[in-house]
Amino acid sequence: MTYRVYGDLQSGNCYKVKLLLEHLGLDYEWMPVDILAGDTQTAEFLQMNPAGKIPLLELPDGTYLSESNAILYYLAEGSPWLPEDRLQRATVLQWMFFEQYSHEPCIAVARFIEKYLGLPDERREEYVSKQQGGYKALQVMEQQLEKTSFISGNTMTIADIALYAYTHVAHEGGFDLSGYPLVCAWLNRIAERPGHITIG
Ligand SMILES: N[C@@H](CCC(=O)N[C@@H](CS)C(=O)NCC(=O)O)C(=O)O
Secondary structure, X not given: OOEEEXXXXXXXXXXXXXXXXXXXXXXXXXXXXXXXXXXXXXXXXHHHOOOOOOOEEEOOOOOEEEOHHHHHXXXXXXXXXXXXXXXXXXXXXXXXXXXXXXXXXXXXXXXHHHHHOOOOHHHHHHHHHHHHHHHHHHHHHHHHOOOOOEOXXXXXXXXXXXXXXXXXXXXXXXXXXXHOHHHHHHXXXXXXXXXXXXXX
């Protein structure tokens, strides 16, 4: 049996996992999950992941692993996508925690409200409130990319995959990246890497 990934191809969190699996050349089976249809809240799904979230990785021995960045960390072990050096490894984690705490909750949520829900009036205030935090996260990335060519150093790691996922579709959440030239150049470097696949 190979890896099985429960996910939605439009979700950046799920796309991260697919992108890394493709780069690593690992076999996997994609199990489509429709969050708007409530697939993550069924008794069957909640047994696999009580948090009711995707992506969810099923290991060949039947163990389930959730949280997109934990999945990246697990899959990348022993590959160039996760440095061995203690401090470099911690720096990769630093950016992946940044992604989950300061980036994804703004950019991914604004995108969800616009792209998935069609920007309904009752979520407009929340949508607008996400813009400030999203731009702040983009500014932090722009500053880092003045110092290094990738987000956690000068080689591409799972921190880049984690942050690429929602940054490259940030316009779908109303974000204008034109004021972030180094972020745009970084996005291009990632997309040009052999083995890259697009979202969706
Ligand atoms: N921190 C989690 C976030 C996962 C998450 O929010 N997944 C969304 C799709 S992107 C989901 O499953 N939503 C369904 C729900 O909340 O019912 C991760 O990085 O995997």
